[in-house]
Structures are given as C-alpha cells and as structure tokens.
Amino acid sequence: MFSISYRMLSSAGDAEDVVQEAFIRYQHALEDGAVIESPKAYLSAVVTRLSIDRLRSAVVRRETYVGEWLPEPLLTDTSHDPAAHAELSDSVSMAFLLVLERLNPVERAVFLLHDVFNYGYDEIASIVEKEEANCRQLASRARRHVQAERPRFDTTPEQRDDLADKFFAAFTDGDLDGLVSLLAADARTYGDGGGKAPQWAVPIVGAAKVARLFLAMSKQLLTHKLAVERHEVNGQPGAVVRTRAGELINVFALDIADGKVQAVRSVINPDKLRHLGPVADVWALGRRPRD
The missing domain is CATH 1.20.140 (Butyryl-CoA Dehydrogenase, subunit A; domain 3)
Structure with a gap:
C-alpha cells in the first residue's frame, strides 16, 4: 500500500x-x-x-513552492526482498x-x-x-x-555502485579532477531547499561547474566535520550527509548512464528529511564557530 x-x-x-x-x-x-x-x-x-x-x-x-521541487527521498538499501526490490527500483527513482x-x-x-x-x-x-x-x-x-x-539506467547495479563510490570519494577528498572525470559533459545538479535551507536556486549545468560546486561543498564537510554515508536512494546510488551527532543535513541521489554521472539531486529541505531521522538546523550550523 x-x-x-x-x-x-x-x-x-x-x-x-x-x-x-x-x-x-x-x-x-x-x-x-x-x-x-x-x-x-x-x-x-x-x-x-x-x-x-x-x-x-x-x-x-x-x-x-520555493525553488526546485524534488520528491522526498527514500533509503531503499534496506529491502528484505531483493528480487522485488530490483524489479521496482527504477520505478521509484x-x-x-x-x-x-x-x-x-x-x-x-x-x-x-x-x-x-x-x-x-x-x-x-x-x-x-x-x-x-x-x-x-x-x-x-x-x-x-x-x-x-523515461530515464535510462543502462549500467549494471555493480557498475553504478562502483562509479558512485568513486564520485563520493572524490567529493569527500575535494578531488576536482576526479569529479570532472566522473561527470557527463552536460551533467546537471538540482537542489531542493524549499526556502527552508540554503540551496542553489537553479540547476547547475556542465561537468566543470558541477565539479566546482562539489569542491566548494567538500570544504564545508571538512569545516563542520560532516560525514558522507553511502546509501541507495530511491533505488539508485546516493548518499546521506550527517553531522557528528548523526543529524541529517541532506540526501544525494545520482542518475548514472553511459558510465557517467548524468545528474545529481540534493534534498536539503528539512521537511522532506524528517521521516529519515533527526534533522540538523543547517542555518545554525553555518553560524557555529569553527573548531
């Protein structure tokens, strides 16, 4: 149901x-x-x-709605029925x-x-x-x-996971060249803050621009000691960003095809994350003194 x-x-x-x-x-x-x-x-x-x-x-x-609207993310890597999960995963992307x-x-x-x-x-x-x-x-x-x-997901789950692992590793490490190499030339990044959390107002387009955006975010990971946890999000590779206290910051979901990341979607609107657990006050986090 x-x-x-x-x-x-x-x-x-x-x-x-x-x-x-x-x-x-x-x-x-x-x-x-x-x-x-x-x-x-x-x-x-x-x-x-x-x-x-x-x-x-x-x-x-x-x-x-203020800004880009995206679906509420689901963490789908907890499925207990792998066959049914594989069959329906694309329909929940x-x-x-x-x-x-x-x-x-x-x-x-x-x-x-x-x-x-x-x-x-x-x-x-x-x-x-x-x-x-x-x-x-x-x-x-x-x-x-x-x-x-309808979106294309023409790589195997194993290939998608491997590419996603490399993408989020490059993001965490602040590896600009690594990010660019994993992104499609016309890759897009969408952000949903709903006016309730800081977020870019329009989609960012192009591998170089998307990579520089993630490079800037990687510095925020270091500054605030945030953790990037790999998860399957809506049946596709993704990740959850959390504070040291385990509070949610945002959720990323990747579209991967032709061996490249075609799109990244980021949901940071706290109202769309509460079903996943405690959510951080991102505005307060930005004002917090650095350690």
Missing part, C-alpha cells in the same frame, strides 16, 4: 498518512459489518483514491517520479497500477471508478508520455 501511495505522491510522509487512513477505514468497515472478501483489493482502492485526492491538492501547493509529475492524478494512478503493479484493467476500472475502455486509453496516453521521457 505504501509503494502505491509513495509513487503516486512522491512523499513518504503523505504516503504513510494515506496508508494509515486506509487501514482506519478498513477497520471501521469491518466494525460496521461489511464483508470484505479481498482486503488487498479493498485497501488498494482506498489508498489509490485517497492518493488521487491528495495529489490534486498537492499540485496547487507545488505551484508556489527520482528521475522517474519527476516524469510521473507530468501526468494528471488519474492517469498516474492507472499507469502505475497497470504498468508497475500489474493490476488488470477490470480491477483498475473499479478502483478509479471509470469504464475499462477509458482506463485503457488513459494508460496508453500516460505510457506514451512516460516512454518519451
């Missing part, structure tokens, strides 16, 4: 709320004497409908979720339920309360949009 709602909303907090509300409704239905033959089907329908409603209101909020943002809420639901979660059109029609033929049309239209912009 969480997997469906998170892919719908790109927000772990909202997805958790939706799942909780769905189970409350399920429990109330049972208490009222309802006969629910398939709890999975019932909960899938409720979660999807609640997610559609939330997504409609979220679209309005995002129009006034930040790049993929950003493509889904271009679909309307019902298109997004129909596409995800059919193409990602393998629901039949008859089931989907019941869930979204539309005709089966209409659902097929919605899925086809959504699929064309997604396939036109």
Whole structure:
C-alpha cells in the first residue's frame, strides 16, 4: 500500500498518512459489518483514491513552492526482498517520479497500477471508478508520455555502485579532477531547499561547474566535520550527509548512464528529511564557530 501511495505522491510522509487512513477505514468497515472478501483489493482502492485526492491538492501547493521541487527521498538499501526490490527500483527513482509529475492524478494512478503493479484493467476500472475502455486509453496516453521521457539506467547495479563510490570519494577528498572525470559533459545538479535551507536556486549545468560546486561543498564537510554515508536512494546510488551527532543535513541521489554521472539531486529541505531521522538546523550550523 505504501509503494502505491509513495509513487503516486512522491512523499513518504503523505504516503504513510494515506496508508494509515486506509487501514482506519478498513477497520471501521469491518466494525460496521461489511464483508470484505479481498482486503488487498479493498485497501488498494482506498489508498489509490485517497492518493488521487491528495495529489490534486498537492499540485496547487507545488505551484508556489520555493525553488526546485524534488520528491522526498527514500533509503531503499534496506529491502528484505531483493528480487522485488530490483524489479521496482527504477520505478521509484527520482528521475522517474519527476516524469510521473507530468501526468494528471488519474492517469498516474492507472499507469502505475497497470504498468508497475500489474493490476488488470477490470480491477483498475473499479478502483478509479471509470469504464475499462477509458482506463485503457488513459494508460496508453500516460505510457506514451512516460516512454518519451523515461530515464535510462543502462549500467549494471555493480557498475553504478562502483562509479558512485568513486564520485563520493572524490567529493569527500575535494578531488576536482576526479569529479570532472566522473561527470557527463552536460551533467546537471538540482537542489531542493524549499526556502527552508540554503540551496542553489537553479540547476547547475556542465561537468566543470558541477565539479566546482562539489569542491566548494567538500570544504564545508571538512569545516563542520560532516560525514558522507553511502546509501541507495530511491533505488539508485546516493548518499546521506550527517553531522557528528548523526543529524541529517541532506540526501544525494545520482542518475548514472553511459558510465557517467548524468545528474545529481540534493534534498536539503528539512521537511522532506524528517521521516529519515533527526534533522540538523543547517542555518545554525553555518553560524557555529569553527573548531
């Protein structure tokens, strides 16, 4: 249920709320004497409908969002089902979720339920309360949009991890040449501070510019004794930056293709990190006297 709602909303907090509300409704239905033959089907329908409603209101909020908007990051290297995890990892990548943002809420639901979660059109029609033929049309239209912009991840997980290890090692060491060598010529870096943490206002484009940005950040790592922890983030290589006390600073996710880092996404908005643990006050950290 969480997997469906998170892919719908790109927000772990909202997805958790939706799942909780769905189970409350399920429990109330049972208490009222309802006969629910398939709890999975019932909960899938409720979660999807609640997610559609939330997504409609979220679209309005995002129009006034300060700076670049990115999905809330998930640390996905804790999966206990490697086969299922590998199958679904690309569909939870930040790049993929950003493509889904271009679909309307019902298109997004129909596409995800059919193409990602393998629901039949008859089931989907019941869930979204539309005709089966209409659902097929919605899925086809959504699929064309997604396939036109779907990100490529054409290297193996092992190759991606190796390149990511080298990238974050070069970042930690302040190795400018090393960073440049690992970045695609037109590499981009996106930052999401939401106006609540310091962050670059527009994407940084080009290997040299991105590398210089990370070189500058590496000096901040040293100054404030921050740790860079390698993790899988939204099914792709990434890292978490923490203070000495273990508080979160930000989360990085990499897009890797053709043996190069194509994009780096940095989420530092504290509201998007709280589901991962205690979050540092980045403004206060910047004012703190150096050791």
